[in-house]
Amino acid sequence: MSSRTVSETPAGVVARKYFWRGRIARRLMKHRSFVIGAVLCTLVLLVAIFAPLIAPTDPNRMAIRFRFQPPSWDFPLGTDNLGRNLVSRVAYGARLSLMIGLGVVLLNAAFGVLLGALAGYFERLDGFLMRLSDALMAFPSILLAIGIAAALGASATTAVIALAVVYIPRTARILRASVLVVKEQEFVQASQAAGASHGRILFRRILPNCMAPLIVQLSFVFAYAVLSEAVLSFLGLGAPPTTPSWGILISEGRSYIREAPWLTIVPGGAIAVTVLGLNLLGDGLRDVLDPRVKMDGA
Amino acid sequence: MRAYAIKRILQAIPILMLVSLISFGIMQLVPGDPASLLAGPNATPAELEQVRINLGLDKPFLTQLFIFYGNLLKGDLGHSLLLGKPVTEAVFERSPVSISIALYSLVLTVIFGLAIGVLAAIRHNTWVDQIATSFALIGVSLPNFWLGLVMIVVFSVHLGLLPTGGYVPFTRDPMGWLVAATMPAVSLALMQIGLLARLTRSTMLEVLSQDYIRTARAKGLSEIRVIAKHALANVMIPVVTVLGMILSVLMSGSVIVETVFAIPGIGSLLGNAILGRDYPMIQGGLLFVAAVLLTLNIVVDLLYAYLDPRVRVR
Numbered sequence: 320m321s322s323r324t325v326s327e328t329p330a331g332v333v334a335r336k337y338f339w340r341g342r343i344a345r346r347l348m349k350h351r352s353f354v355i356g357a358v359l360c361t362l363v364l365l366v367a368i369f370a371p372l373i374a375p376t377d378p379n380r381m382a383i384r385f386r387f388q389p390p391s392w393d394f395p396l397g398t399d400n401l402g403r404n405l406v407s408r409v410a411y412g413a414r415l416s417l418m419i420g421l422g423v424v425l426l427n428a429a430f431g432v433l434l435g436a437l438a439g440y441f442e443r444l445d446g447f448l449m450r451l452s453d454a455l456m457a458f459p460s461i462l463l464a465i466g467i468a469a470a471l472g473a474s475a476t477t478a479v480i481a482l483a484v485v486y487i488p489r490t491a492r493i494l495r496a497s498v499l500v501v502k503e504q505e506f507v508q509a510s511q512a513a514g515a516s517h518g519r520i521l522f523r524r525i526l527p528n529c530m531a532p533l534i535v536q537l538s539f540v541f542a543y544a545v546l547s548e549a550v551l552s553f554l555g556l557g558a559p560p561t562t563p564s565w566g567i568l569i570s571e572g573r574s575y576i577r578e579a580p581w582l583t584i585v586p587g588g589a590i591a592v593t594v595l596g597l598n599l600l601g602d603g604l605r606d607v608l609d610p611r612v613k614m615d616g617a
Numbered sequence: 618m619r620a621y622a623i624k625r626i627l628q629a630i631p632i633l634m635l636v637s638l639i640s641f642g643i644m645q646l647v648p649g650d651p652a653s654l655l656a657g658p659n660a661t662p663a664e665l666e667q668v669r670i671n672l673g674l675d676k677p678f679l680t681q682l683f684i685f686y687g688n689l690l691k692g693d694l695g696h697s698l699l700l701g702k703p704v705t706e707a708v709f710e711r712s713p714v715s716i717s718i719a720l721y722s723l724v725l726t727v728i729f730g731l732a733i734g735v736l737a738a739i740r741h742n743t744w745v746d747q748i749a750t751s752f753a754l755i756g757v758s759l760p761n762f763w764l765g766l767v768m769i770v771v772f773s774v775h776l777g778l779l780p781t782g783g784y785v786p787f788t789r790d791p792m793g794w795l796v797a798a799t800m801p802a803v804s805l806a807l808m809q810i811g812l813l814a815r816l817t818r819s820t821m822l823e824v825l826s827q828d829y830i831r832t833a834r835a836k837g838l839s840e841i842r843v844i845a846k847h848a849l850a851n852v853m854i855p856v857v858t859v860l861g862m863i864l865s866v867l868m869s870g871s872v873i874v875e876t877v878f879a880i881p882g883i884g885s886l887l888g889n890a891i892l893g894r895d896y897p898m899i900q901g902g903l904l905f906v907a908a909v910l911l912t913l914n915i916v917v918d919l920l921y922a923y924l925d926p927r928v929r930v931r
Contacts, residue, residue: 450631450632450635451635453632453635454632454635454636454638454639455639457632457633457636457907457910457911457914458636458639458903458906458907458910459865459866459868459869459906459907459910460866460869461869461870461872461873462868462869462872462887462903462906462907463903465872465887465891466640466643466899466900466903467643467646469891469894469899470643470644470646470647470896470899471646471647471648472647472648542758546760549760549762549763550760550762550873553762553873554872554873554876554888554891554892555891555892556891569760569762569763569766572766573766573877576766576769576770576774577774580770580774583763583766583767583770584767584770587759587760587763587764587766587767590760590763591755591758591759591760591763594757594758594759594760595754595755595758598754598757598758599754602754
């Protein structure tokens with residue numbers, strides 16, 4: 320059994336818990352992009368957690384005397400039009416971005432897994448659920464998110480809901496595909512023959528074997544969520560303007576792009592580093608957990 | 618081929634109906650009373666009632682839905698509150714702008730995405746591959762509106778080479794169009810270039826390991842011929858399938874990129890509609906874009922079936 324490799328199992332089905340602990344971890348640690356991605360993500364996570372320690376001042380503390388200070392020794396990332404310290408604002412922005420990203424991932428996983436599992440397992444639901452997901456996916460993802468967020472009214476919560484909804488059909492499709500494969504395997508048939516209930520078969524037998532593609536997908540959903548949250552905030556559809564969200568920082572900085580370009584460049588760079596880290600992490604996870612899946616955009 | 622085309626078109630009808638239902642549903646998501654939001658806090662009850670009648674909100678839900686579909690069949694997407702004209706008119710006025718920029722980005726995406734992907738694959742595991750894959754990865758990680766702003770800083774503010782925004786129609790002045798559309802098109806395209814380069818590279822690597830490539834090499838064809846004639850033709854198949862997706866992303870990316878560059882396209886139309894809570898415009902605009910993309914996806918699928926006869930049989 321232990322000689323079973325990832326490539327032998329269909330659709331990246333990685334079974335058995337011991338697999339996770341030993342070999343997978345070792346292969347991940349040898350995977351260069353995974354390691355770089357993990358380092359970048361950890362860095363952003365640490366900034367978010369220790370934002371109050373990193374920030375020299377409160378992110379909303381104004382000091383008009385020091386307005387439009389370019390990056391210098393005293394103000395490593397410069398100050399904005401109200402003299403607010405950009406180090407503090409970007410550090411607190413990391414909190415918001417990661418929280419929203421995490422919220423989207425959790426909500427997306429919950430519904431994506433449920434709907435994907437139902438569609439894959441119960442053939443009667445499959446047609447309807449897949450047509451519904453086709454229809455949702457016919458909208459360009461960011462436009463649909465904008466539409467939902469605009470209708471629900473701007474807030475961090477609506478941003479999370481809008482982005483989660485947009486990616487649910489995509490996650491559900493990936494899960495459905497693996498459920499369809501795992502469903503046909505002998506151990507599932509054995510379970511059925513033994514008279515196990517649908518719930519037991521689905522949740523105890525099938526789903527644990529569909530985790531690899533799901534984890535890979537969620538790492539990319541996280542990356543898209545961070546990117547799209549910035550878009551929503553930039554358009555005024557995310558967190559309220561008083562919160563230092565990265566998208567809001569960019570949209571505020573835009574007005575002063577001639578005299579203070581760092582106000583735009585720095586928060587965008589923070590987004591880029593975070594998304595790059597998540598993409599690298601996702602690439603590594605995909606190569607190790609789910610080598611057969613090809614990438615496509617969400 | 619014809620049977621496949623008919624099947625594909627028929628399949629799109631229920632999806633289109635669901636799509637319109639979703640855009641109708643988005644309007645229903647508005648918490649509270651959209652009419653009072655639109656009429657403003659100082660509206661008299663009579664004004665409020667008028668707004669409600671204009672929006673058709675005085676009628677029961679199913680009647681609203683029925684009217685919505687009836688209007689749709691007549692090609693009526695509703696009436697914009699801000700612009701005071703039909704949504705279809707506003708959308709058609711703005712479409713050429715967005716489409717010209719989306720096509721420009723598409724051309725950039727296909728040329729650079731393919732070139733970078735192919736180059737990385739034929740120089741697999743060399744420094745060329747390293748640079749190409751790093752570029753592709755950075756491309757998929759940069760927010761496009763931010764990239765647009767950074768380009769404004771560099772090319773407009775510092776170098777003074779390109780305008781910070783605005784738009785010149787292609788039909789009036791092709792050179793002026795090129796100057797105005799280049800930065801928006803590049804900032805839209807970069808992420809798609811990255812995605813396409815990654816896809817091309819992995820497909821090309823797979824194709825290059827096939828027997829027919831070995832055969833082509835074995836019969837003494839030059840490497841260029843092997844790549845250009847035998848490998849590339851097979852790489853194009855997955856590339857064509859993602860074209861629809863790429864166009865979809867380019868169209869939706871335009872909302873924000875058009876806002877950044879002050880371009881009067883569908884994107885900024887929707888952006889303004891969002892800011893002004895012009896719900897009929899948001900609803901109609903979304904539906905329009907989704908319908909256009911559905912149509913484009915059918916075209917792409919048919920093209921795919923034409924290129925790869927195996928698809929038709931499935």
